[in-house]
Amino acid sequence: MRLLLVEDDPLVASGVVEGLEKACFQVDAVTAAEPALAALALTRYDLAIIDLGLPRMSGYELIRHSRARGFALPVLILSAQNTVEGRVSGLDVGADDFLGKPFHLVELIARIRALVRRSHAASSPELVVGSLRLDLGRRSLNLDGKPVELTGREWDILQLLMLATPNVVTKRQLVEALGQWDKELTVNAIEIYVSRLRGKLAGANVIIRTLRGIGYRLDECPAQGEALTGHE
């Protein structure tokens, strides 16, 4: 996957480039908004990482211009300005996600993967998280290359979780998404489906966590050799 990094601080830029390349991304780095626009016009990127505090044209302006010119790629904002106004303004001009500085490389990578995954979901036949490979056409699951049998409901739940990761899917969202086709789905019923799903996913490098009172989250368990887990 090819990423564009727009960051003017040299230390942060070099660290991010190195970290992303270690995670098998291809990264082009520029230090200002103007060359970024030129690069976006020349190359098809899967995602752009944009720092807000750029020298002349600000990150906001860059994003606004990009959207105006029809560059629809997902945009992740990286910024020291970790406030509600910052986040909301960023989303308003067309960014897709926001990560404050300082950040963990693991989290940056997870979010980049998630954004790319979601942006490809409409067009791509596959959804990949860790060693899970979901075939959206055939509605089948492959775990480490081996097929796993899932019921319709289990599949739907897993798809939602995989699309959302690393974000949480609330119980309400699950009930709304799944309760469409037939009878009302209760929260307890979802618990049962999830626990069955957990059983089937045992041995994978992912884990479905229950956030009691909130919902569920699919987490990737870091393999050895990858950058250290974010939260100590």
Added chain:
Amino acid sequence: MNDRPQQSLRQRLLRHLLWPLLALLLISVMVDYQVAYTPTEDAYDHDLRDDAAVLAAKVQVAEEGVQVDLSEATAAAIFSDSQDHEYIAVWGPDGRLLAGNPALGPAMPKHGLSNPYLDDDVIDGKPVRKAVFHMNTLKGAVTVIIAETTNKRQRAGMNILLALMAPNLLLILAALGLVYGGVTRALRPLVAVSQAIAARDPSDLGPLPGRDVPAELAPVVQAMSQFIERLRTNAQSQQDLFANAAHQLKTPLAGLQTQLELAIAESGESERPRMLALLSVSQRIAHLTHQLLALARSGPEADVSNETVELDLMTLIEEGASDWYSRALSRDCELIFELSPCRVIGSAWLIKELLANLIENAIAYGPEGGDIWVRCGEDGTGHAVVDVMDSGMGIQRSEQEKVFQRFYRSPSACGDGAGLGLAIVKEIADRHRATVGFVHAEQEAGFCVRVTFPQAQAQKNSAA
């Protein structure tokens, strides 16, 4: 402290009014007395003159000399007074006492006075009033003196004084009462202004209201408003500097953290512990920077009025849940949420900071592997309430006041926080007019921090 200046103003006013008032009343009494007593005295003096004339009529000038007929009838006519003792003296032409008491010495005629004239004297130690009548007879000058003690005069004077006292005393008391009442009423606007100032929220750095201020106070109130405005501007620019500094630190810290994470991934077994220690320090600095920024933005000087909106706490908590849950995982703790909708009015960022700090504390000071509960909902009276509960020992009662101070760390605390978490919580709570309290749960053993917000409707009305 607030009413002492009031007292001395009132006392000063009273003092300045009271003594002149009393002096005036004293003069009034004196004048009244004179006006009332003079006719009385004149009447007695008139009688005395008459008596002197009667006595003078009894002086007979004969060939042999001058004689005085002091028969019983004469005596009765003259000495008919039950209250006073009368003395007489008649001095002949050659200075001889013709009759009466020598103590009433001969008196020279006084020019310019009427004849008889009246005078005061002392006989046997007693004060007397005498009438002196000079006669120029064929045989020479004769002086007739009649004197009486002043008992009835004194008694009359006393009666008049007493009769005057009552109304004048009433006047004094009424005047005092009116002065006191008037002063109190006049000072009421002063009290109102001082109460208005005292009732101000400590975070309110807006100008003082200029209406309902008496003309004399207007310049004072205006000067104070200007002073407060200067204070606010100063404080705000300091906060801006503070916030900018914290903000500027974040980018180099990001560079540092990223490099360290990469170094750890590359390091061998022997170097890893040191690198992990470095990373830990870097994260502590980053956390402290973030907290300093939060403090800067939550203080009363920070202008975040444009951020104030109506929020649902449940939604806010749901938004932060995933991050907080991951933080809890780092100490093997599980975050459990029990949420119901509840409205507050305030800043989303600040309230999230408040929650983040409470949860961070629960993670840091609760036992490893323990559970942490986050509950929110509306209590019976429409107040939004948030509880964060861990299963740890909590904060000792003796320290519960101190923990809200900046940089205060309990002696029993381990971990590497800077002591700012609860200070931030308190500042943000104050800003939202919320209260922070500690609740020792009855059913479950554990320690709970409770934040109670004001009713959303009431806040709206008071234009936060």
